[in-house]
Amino acid sequence: MKEEHKHGKASKFGMVIDLDKCTGCGSCMVACMSENNVPFKKDETNKLDSITWLRIYKLTNGKKFPETDICYIPRPCMQCEGDHGHSPCVSVCPATATDYNHETGIVSQIYTRCFGCRYCMAACPYHARYFNWWDPVWPDGMEKYLSPNVSPRMRGVVEKCSFCFHRYQLAKNKAYAQGRRELKEDEYQTACTQACPAGAITFGDLNNSHHAVYKLVKPDNKHGGRPRNPNAFRLLERLGTNPKVYYLSSREWVRRAGDNYIKDEVKKEHH
């Protein structure tokens, strides 16, 4: 493994979110929105038409007072690898508007190619994909803060978290200009990782054993990147989507909430 990436092997960017540290404060959501020119509208309380590339879910353990517990789970796009890039959404897109980048492991979305059939949304079990039901409208003057690195989307297309792919491109350009082919770990970080005040998010290359993400979860890259850290888990592991977003929690009920289990089934912890 170690040797492979040293020779410029493909990266597999992934994220580890420590749920023990995550406070559900919402910084990641806003960092994402302002980095990626995500629009907003007057009423955003219907979460089913509110575009949040990164959404924080609030989980409860379902127990009565005072045994109750809650936990927040930030959910960006999982950048599913599926089986060799056969992520649930990529293979279904009829117009090749979303693609699995084998160089980075990132699932892209081409807004100008998408014609809005929403098949990918039906395919995504994480509800990580969002449709522009409305034309984006910024109040007069507010379009001044729009970033040129991410194009604002038009009505009628699907959008989603890109792991701030433009930051990867900018970092890559910078590195090339300096005559380097490889990126250092801190050169490419997503906006949410950077903003998280609790330091709960770690981002890096899961194929690189020197990167913090690798050390945190110890992915079994021969088996779709299954985590070997017993406190690490992925959402809906059993579906075989092989997400590149991992969660850490010391609490059993939180880890168990990450997946479905049939009645009376005992969770098999990954050794």
Place this chain on the structure above:
Amino acid sequence: MLPFSFEWLWDISHMLFMGGLWYALTILGLGMTYCIIKAAIDTSKGKGSH
């Protein structure tokens, strides 16, 4: 759809899929062309006049 759109790959999936498609389209196209040409010829021969 055509070999010069950039999604095109000369792989088995494309050959089977697009092969099937173009095969069907060809049959329909040729079928219709045949009918039209034959109808034109027939008409010039005076067939079908009541």
Place this chain on the structure above:
Amino acid sequence: MDSALIPEGVKRCSFGKFILWIIIVGAVLLWGVVAMLLCWFKGLNQTNMNDAYGFAMWIWADLAVIALGGGAFFTGLLRYVIGKDELKNIINYAVLIGFICYSSALLILAIDIGQPLRGWFIFWHANVHSMLTEVAFCLSCYFAVLTIEYIPLILENRQIDKVPFFHNLSHNMHGIMVIFAATGAFLSFFHQGSLGGTPAVLYGRPFAFREGVLIWPWTFFLFTWSAAACGPCFTILVTWITEKITRKKLVRQNVIMLLAKIAGWMLATYTVAKIIDTWYWATVTAPASGFNFMDFYSNNPLYGPWILVLEIVVCGVIPSLILITKTGRKSSFLLISAVLLAVLGACVNRWVMVLQVMAVPVLTFESWFMYFPSWQEIATTILPVAYGIILIMISYRYLPIFPQEQELEEEKNASIFV
């Protein structure tokens, strides 16, 4: 002018009455058109769809009309390729119904997509691995086939037929119809199947996901099969309705019987296959993703096991039993009930495979998603029905759709005079 266009030897209602009905149905059509324009100009915020319900009523309507339009390809296959000659007496109507269904499906798709002006990207930038691409290609090609099959019928209009070229063209097209029909059957097989594959390849959605053979999930075959079974049932149903409205026998009962019998056996075998598929899914596929069977049918206000019973027993087993038995087919009431149930069954199946798929929560911390369509969605879904009725009215009035109509009419008159 009007009477000159009506086929020879048949009686039609007065032109005034005809126009009156066109206006009435046209009003409904207009309502749909308004909703359609709203969707196009204001966007899909006019619907009650949302990020959990990216696929909703329209996709169901699409799948349902395509399944029911399957009568055209299957009857065509039986008539032209397999050689069931009697079916020539109903094939025209089957083609017309198919044409309506498929054009409606295409129209609904054009409304359903967020960027209709880019709709052609599905062809140009085709991703051959997507079931939807296959659907789009085969659907449009098959629609071309249906058009080709419908054209000769138009050319047989009394006035058009007088033009020698058109007469010849119609004649020639009839001549090689077997080739078109065979191509149509081939295309239909794939797009009906691909529609079945559309939900079943969603391996992130355990309610829909099915295993299969090679690239095709089992529902690929099930959908084709059910379209072949329920499509002809729909043809029979619409024929019966048309007969009731026109107060005339239009197709001989033996033709209906034959089609019903074939459809019955298709439905029976389909139902058996569907039961096996459901059983395997419930006991092997879904549990592998951590889902209990009842997870899909509880904790929500609508979807319970009743829907499975409705689809498989009430709309599968019962109509199959009626249609495969001679006594069942002979009773007009049972026959019509059976085809009605079969049609309903196809609709329920498509509903479940679209809307229930969206409704079932997959993440453990989400709950069921419920949805009710907006009036714009309802209006645009009714639009094709109105359009279909109008097209049938016009076609029935001016085209020789029912070859047996004249002789049946004469027989009836004769019997009166006897």
Place this chain on the structure above:
Amino acid sequence: MKVCRRSFLSLVIGGAAGTTLSPLPWKLMDDSSIWTQMWPWTPVPEDGEVSYVNTVCSLCPGGCGLTVRKINERAIKIEGMKAYPVNDGGVCLLGLSGLQLLYGPTRVKTPLKRVGARGEGRWEKISWEDAISEVVKKLADLRAKGLSHTVGCISDSDRGTVAHLLGRFLTVYGSPNFIRTPSMQDSYEQTMHLMHGVQASAGFDVENADFILSFGSGLIDGWGSPVRMFKVNSALKGKGKLVQVEPRLSNTAAKSDKWIPIKPGTEAALALGLAHVIIKESLYNRDFVNNYSFGFNDWTDDRGRSHKGFKKLVLDEYGPDDVAEITGISDSTIIALARSFARASKPLAVCGRGQGNTPGGLSEFMAVHALNALVGNINKKGGVWAVPDPDYIRWPEVEMDINAAKGMQANRIDGAGGKTYPDSRYLLNRFPEAVNSGKEYPMKALFVVGANPVYTIPDSKAVKEAFDKIPFVVSFSSYMDETAANADLILPNHVFLERYEDVPMPAGLQKPIVGFSKPVVKPQFNTRHVGDVIIQIAKSFGGVIADAFPWDNYEACLQKTLGNKWNALNKEGFWLDSNFMAKGWKRAFSTPSGKFEFFSRAFAAKNENLFQQFRPVEPEGDEGRFPLILIPYDYMRLASGCIGDPPFAIKTVEDTVLKGDDILVEVNPKSGRGFREGDQAILSTPKGAVKVRVHLFDGIMPGLVAMPRGLGHTAYDEYLADKGINFNELIGPVEDPASGLDAAWGIRAKLTRA
């Protein structure tokens, strides 16, 4: 006829076929899709040169360092400043949304003068010169009539050059009525004053504590400097413990190692109960208690009266079973908690409910601080530090004329520092009542700077009434907030991204830091720095008032004030006294005894029963009529201070908090019987009744209703206004008998079907 039809048909069909085969439809198809890809109404952000500007955030008392990314002259993204001592790269969602405040529709773009009725929203644009001369005319008029003391100023801070300019102006003009908006800072300052004998803020060395016992402080819900506290919480994992005492499962409670639900308002009793166990089991720090404290043992005052010492008092009155009875926490839990607290190597007890936006009862603060004293964790690593204000503002003493001197002799309108509350500095909670009753004197003019009292002060109705009574209200707000909307004149300040300003002392930090805001972009509108406006007003007066302001403008004043720090601040963005160490125990206490005082002698004489017979601050209202108790809760995603949530922030609010325009209140399913999730209800308190929705939540103690703070704005833009209910409409202040500060933590309430 026949030919005609034939040619017509041919024409139509041929035409159709011809058009189809021509390139025209294909071209149209292509062009129309290209058009959809660049619809003229979808903005295309302009690209340009990238640059970064460092500044400091002043949207909340947290004082985080920010790095703003710019493209040409446009600020496009706010990020946390790396290596900044407060937040080191992290940033909260309000700071991240800062550009929406800068470019947003809520900005007041030019000076405005009211033309309609108050709050009607009809304004006339006026020039800065007219606006300033109007203020000067009014003030000069009042001063001439000897009414200079009837002019007040409400500000969110009393630190830094802007606050000092305001204070200086009031002094030289002749009014004692500079009022800082209330927060836990008031209670902590008073605790420091009484127990340490110093004027200082409480700083918490949370980074080095290994056992944090929080009495309802929302350590990760926005208490103190929020980003710093997040970092502390993360660093604590595996290294130390956090115990949260609170009736509701807040985020802090959920993230703590142990959540101990407590009957609200009884926190002081718990602190004293813990003290009981610590003293009884001799777990306290003998060195500190014996050598550096006063009042632990029984003592006799100057007049020879004997008083119970802290030890006897808690041993007599606060046995674990008594406290269990009061707090609802089992005695075994109390004993275990006391032991683990006292045995930890760096235990730290903190209080100030939620984000600390309300001061709270003094007994509670002193009881909790007594715990820190018992374990000797004062002015020590991992403990509570008394942090004096950075003293870089050294302006010459003002020279007062006779008018000023006379005005300054008047009593403060809020009674702070008066006979009843000699140790309190500001009591804004008493202001509405004082104005409405007119007992002291009528207020004639009011400046509001960096504050939004109409929204943030409890009993909104009374606040509104008080504002209506003041004939001349001037708001310096950058945004059309509730106070600005109810003002007569708005003199809009630059927003923090457009101005220079020193931002001293982030809340709760144990080291003196001065942050430095500097303009990231040029002022976007016709606004002026409030510092400049004050200087200009002063100069217009001439005489001693003008003389007190010898600077040309604010920037000159700031540069002069900061002196040799100016360059460092400009470069680094902050100035940190890295040599600062809290004073050792020998020199730390300036109390009459020179020691840490469990009882301040002077204070104890008046407040004998402060700890003696614990009586919780009773919530207002009759239990029979109002069976439930309404408590507020603070939540990072809702800014509840003077700044309202910008669109991005409000977008993150969950649908269990806000749905449509309806606020959801949390109720335990046990107390919410008969209500289903999301049901509409009427929530009433003695202060009023509002429509809410019910959110059934197991994490809240039965008998309570919890409502988030930060909603119910009536001003601002359509993204915030009219959403939910302002908690302050439902609660009134409860005066703490010892300090006069607002000690209300809740109010009796009733939930009925809508």
